[in-house]
Structures are given as C-alpha cells and as structure tokens.
Amino acid sequence: MYPVELRYTKEHEWVKVEDGNKVRVGITDFAQSELGDVVFVELPDLDLEVETGDNLAVVESVKAVSDIYAPISGIVAEVNDKLSDSPELVNQDPYGQGWIAILEIQDASQIGALLTAEQYEAYIEESK
Amino acid sequence: MSKRTPLYEAHVAAGARMIEFAGWEMPVQYTGVLEEHKTVRRYAGLFDLSHMGELFISGPDALEALQYLTTNDAAKIDVGQAQYSLLCLPTGGIVDDIVIYRLEDGYMVVVNAANSDKDVEWIQSRLRGDVTFENRSANTALLAVQGPLAAEILAKLTTTDLDALYSFEACRGQVAGVDAIISRTGYTGEDGFELYFDDQYAVQLWTELLRVGTPLGMAPVGLGARDTLRLEAKLSLYGNDLDENTTPLEAGLSYFVRFEKEEFIGREALLEQKAEGIRRKLVGFVMQERGIPRHGYPLLSASGEKVGVVTSGSVSPSTGKEIGLGYVQSELAVPGETIYVEMRGKARAAEIIKGRFVAAKTRRRP
Numbered sequence: 001m002y003p004v005e006l007r008y009t010k011e012h013e014w015v016k017v018e019d020g021n022k023v024r025v026g027i028t029d030f031a032q033s034e035l036g037d038v039v040f041v042e043l044p045d046l047d048l049e050v051e052t053g054d055n056l057a058v059v060e061s062v063k064a065v066s067d068i069y070a071p072i073s074g075i076v077a078e079v080n081d082k083l084s085d086s087p088e089l090v091n092q093d094p095y096g097q098g099w100i101a102i103l104e105i106q107d108a109s110q111i112g113a114l115l116t117a118e119q120y121e122a123y124i125e126e127s128k
Numbered sequence: 129m130s131k132r133t134p135l136y137e138a139h140v141a142a143g144a145r146m147i148e149f150a151g152w153e154m155p156v157q158y159t160g161v162l163e164e165h166k167t168v169r170r171y172a173g174l175f176d177l178s179h180m181g182e183l184f185i186s187g188p189d190a191l192e193a194l195q196y197l198t199t200n201d202a203a204k205i206d207v208g209q210a211q212y213s214l215l216c217l218p219t220g221g222i223v224d225d226i227v228i229y230r231l232e233d234g235y236m237v238v239v240n241a242a243n244s245d246k247d248v249e250w251i252q253s254r255l256r257g258d259v260t261f262e263n264r265s266a267n268t269a270l271l272a273v274q275g276p277l278a279a280e281i282l283a284k285l286t287t288t289d290l291d292a293l294y295s296f297e298a299c300r301g302q303v304a305g306v307d308a309i310i311s312r313t314g315y316t317g318e319d320g321f322e323l324y325f326d327d328q329y330a331v332q333l334w335t336e337l338l339r340v341g342t343p344l345g346m347a348p349v350g351l352g353a354r355d356t357l358r359l360e361a362k363l364s365l366y367g368n369d370l371d372e373n374t375t376p377l378e379a380g381l382s383y384f385v386r387f388e389k390e391e392f393i394g395r396e397a398l399l400e401q402k403a404e405g406i407r408r409k410l411v412g413f414v415m416q417e418r419g420i421p422r423h424g425y426p427l428l429s430a431s432g433e434k435v436g437v438v439t440s441g442s443v444s445p446s447t448g449k450e451i452g453l454g455y456v457q458s459e460l461a462v463p464g465e466t467i468y469v470e471m472r473g474k475a476r477a478a479e480i481i482k483g484r485f486v487a488a489k490t491r492r493r494p
Contacts, residue, residue, distance in 0.1 A: 036145075036157060036160060036161060036352070037160050037161050037162045037163075039162070039420065039442075039443040040418070040419065040420050040443065040450070042419070042472070058472065060420050061161075062161040062162070062352055062355075062356060062442055062443065062445075063156070063161070063352060063355075065420075065422060084418070
C-alpha cells in the first residue's frame with residue numbers, strides 16, 4: 001500500500017530521491033485520509049533553507065491545520081504551484097500530482113535515517 | 129464515557145468517521161465534508177442531531193417563566209410556531225442560543241448539546257410560578273432533512289400538508305408511521321425540516337428517510353458539513369461565535385432582544401450596553417489574500433494594531449472563497465472595510481461583507 005521506492009517519516013511525509021541531489025516531498029496516503037478534504041496548502045518560498053524538522057509547508061483541511069516538516073535539511077528548489085488552485089490533488093494523488101516541494105540537499109546520508117515503506121507501515125499499525 | 133445516539137451503529141455502518149463532540153460520539157463526516165456540503169445545497173442531506181437537548185416547560189405560568197428567562201418575546205409565539213431566542217446572564221453574556229416551540233400543551237425549548245446540562249441547571253433554578261419542567265433529551269431523537277429537495281423527500285413519508293408549513297412553523301404529524309413534531313427549521317440556510325420524535329424509532333425513521341431520499345440524491349451529512357453550511361448562512365455557533373463573554377447586541381442578534389419586555393435576565397446590562405454604545409461587533413469577512421481564517425486568529429487594522437479576533441472560519445465549499453466570522457471594533461465593523469487576519473505571523477487582507485456568504489433559501493411565510 002505504501003510505495004516501496006519512497007522513504008517516510010513518522011510525521012507522515014514521504015521522500016522520493018530524484019536525480020542528482022534533489023528529493024521530492026509530499027504527505028502520505030494515510031495522512032491525507034486522516035486530514036480529510038484538503039482545502040488549502042501554504043507552500044514555502046523558493047530558496048528557503050530548512051533544517052530537518054523545520055516548518056516546510058502547511059496543509060489545511062476543512063477542520064484541521066497541519067504543519068508539514070522538512071524530512072531532510074536542504075534548500076527549497078521547486079514548489080508544486082498547482083496546489084494553490086487545486087489543493088485536492090493532495091487527496092486524489094498524494095504520491096503523484098499532490099507532491100509539495102523539491103529540496104536540494106547537501107547530505108544524502110540523511111535519507112538513510114528515514115523509514116522504509118515496511119517500517120512506516122509497521123509504525124502506522126502500531127499507532128492505530 | 130461519551131454518549132451515543134440510537135443511530136451510532138447506523139453511522140458506523142455507513143462509513144462515518146466518529147468524533148467526540150460535546151460529550152457525544154458523533155459523525156463528523158461520511159464521504160467527505162465538501163461532498164456532503166454540496167449534496168445539501170444541491171439535493172438534500174440527512175442529519176442526526178439527537179444529541180441536542182429538548183426541555184419542556186408547561187403549566188399556567190409557563191409563558192411568564194420563559195419571558196423572564198429569555199430575551200425574545202415569547203408571547204408572540206402562537207401554537208405551531210417556533211422562535212429563535214437567547215438565554216443571557218445578568219451581565220448580558222449569552223448562556224445559550226435556543227429555539228422555543230409552542231405546542232398545544234406547553235413549550236419545548238431546544239438547546240445546544242454542549243450546553244444542555246448547564247441550561248437545565250440554569251433554567252430549573254430560575255423557574256417562576258406554577259410550572260412543570262421536564263428534560264426529555266434522553267429519549268427524544270432529532271433528525272434534520274435539509275436542502276432544496278427536503279420537502280419532496282419528506283412528503284413521501286407523511287400525509288401532513290407540508291405546503292402549509294413555512295419557516296419557523298411546526299406541527300404534529302406522522303412520518304413513516306412515527307408520531308413526530310415536524311418543524312420547518314434548520315441550521316444550513318436551506319429549506320428543510322427537523323423531526324422530533326421518540327428515540328426508539330430513530331433507526332426506523334433514519335432508514336425510511338434514506339430509502340426514499342437516496343434515489344433523489346440525499347445522503348447522510350456529518351457535523352463537519354453542518355459547520356460549513358451554517359457558516360455560509362452566517363448562523364452563529366455557540367462556543368465559537370457566541371459565549372458567556374459576548375452579548376446578543378455584539379453578536380448582531382439585537383432583533384432577538386425585546387427591551388419592551390419589562391423584565392428578563394440580562395435586560396439592565398444590555399440596556400446599558402446599548403446606551404453606552406456597542407464597542408465590538410460580529411462581522412462576516414471574505415479573504416482577499418489566500419489563507420483560511422481559524423477560531424482565535426487575531427484580526428488587525430491596516431496599521432497592524434489588534435482590533436479583534438476570528439471566531440469561525442473555513443473555505444466556503446459553495447463559493448471556493450475563504451470566509452470567516454469575527455468580532456471587530458465597531459468603527460471597523462463596516463461592510464467594504466478591509467481588515468487583516470494574522471495567520472502564522474503574516475497579515476492577510478479580508479473584506480467585511482454585508483449579510484450572508486450564500487443567500488438563504490428558507491421558505492418564508494409570504
């Protein structure tokens with residue numbers, strides 16, 4: 001159920017290693033389902049420098065405001081502008097068109113510290 | 129331990145996400161807030177509101193007792209009519225907002241679930257004269273059918289002449305063979321009905337309403353969409369927009385405060401506030417810059433000074449705009465005025481609007 005090519009955080013973000021030193025970040029299917037209809041996404045500014053755990057974006061559903069944290073330190077290289085007018089993409093296609101930002105990272109070793117699909121699924125099961 | 133309505137199992141079976149609300153386990157959504165909201169505006173929605181409180185006051189002095197307890201003029205309620213009213217503290221702060229029905233044999237006062245225990249205590253300890261008080265909340269079910277097709281759907285289950293019933297009117301009748309108070313009221317801005325009946329028939333009536341309503345597009349609707357629907361209709365929510373520190377005059381509810389009544393709890397304080405001038409007012413606003421206003425966010429003037437606070441906010445599912453309600457200093461509480469909502473440290477512009485966000489479609493008596 002959780003794509004095996006992605007890595008995950010306990011804050012329910014996914015990370016996809018792109019070409020070179022870039023990673024794509026979004027929220028998991030579990031996260032979007034818990035949130036319900038996403039109606040607003042506040043995207044970070046380009047070139048914003050974030051450390052692991054810093055606020056990267058805000059995803060809002062009708063009822064809840066959710067902070068999205070940087071899963072890895074890096075610089076915001078790209079944001080998904082489509083979410084400004086179509087925040088529902090986060091619900092409809094969380095691992096595809098619902099991505100949030102692309103970070104340029106310095107330290108690729110941080111990726112190894114993230115959860116695998118199997119570990120993330122186990123974590124979800126545990127916390128249920 | 130939270131309470132459950134007789135429809136708890138039906139909600140879970142329908143795929144509802146249950147949340148704790150005012151001590152009750154209630155459905156917040158079935159398929160999704162946005163979809164349920166649009167279903168009500170387009171077709172009709174079915175709501176379980178059995179958590180709300182129903183208090184009965186009867187006896188020779190029932191009217192007098194209500195006149196003392198409430199701000200509106202209960203003498204104007206004829207049998208078969210309902211009236212929006214308020215319970216106030218001596219300070220003018222709002223204890224609860226309520227709907228009073230006059231029945232053949234007395235009055236039914238419908239109160240917010242979150243305030244039910246408080247209201248029972250408040251009312252009981254302030255009853256005057258020869259009156260009988262009865263709290264029938266525990267065995268009264270309340271279902272609402274709301275939306276443009278509500279009348280068509282309900283007509284399939286009742287011989288009661290619904291055409292004779294206008295907004296804020298009620299009668300006794302049978303729905304699917306169940307004795308009910310059929311009331312043309314609601315909390316969505318749509319035409320619709322609320323049905324009060326013995327809670328042993330809750331599953332039966334819920335099932336029958338879905339059976340006849342589903343083919344017409346009706347679906348069950350949770351508290352999530354109930355909130356966005358009432359917000360678009362600019363209907364206040366106790367606990368968000370109204371509380372013991374706000375008065376009806378500040379909340380734009382002056383129409384429901386009848387100072388010509390000689391005595392009611394809160395009258396002196398409210399008269400004094402009216403004479404001194406109302407310092408802050410509840411306004412509706414539409415965001416000009418993107419962002420969702422949330423309860424508790426500060427409202428700022430153009431110069432960045434704090435001038436108020438957001439009490440409710442959401443995306444309006446009908447218009448796609450971000451909307452909110454909040455109290456602002458009276459000088460700024462003017463339609464067309466720009467105010468700013470502080471969100472995560474940034475000030476975002478909003479325009480104060482006049483009236484509702486979405487026009488009401490209730491069926492008013494001509």
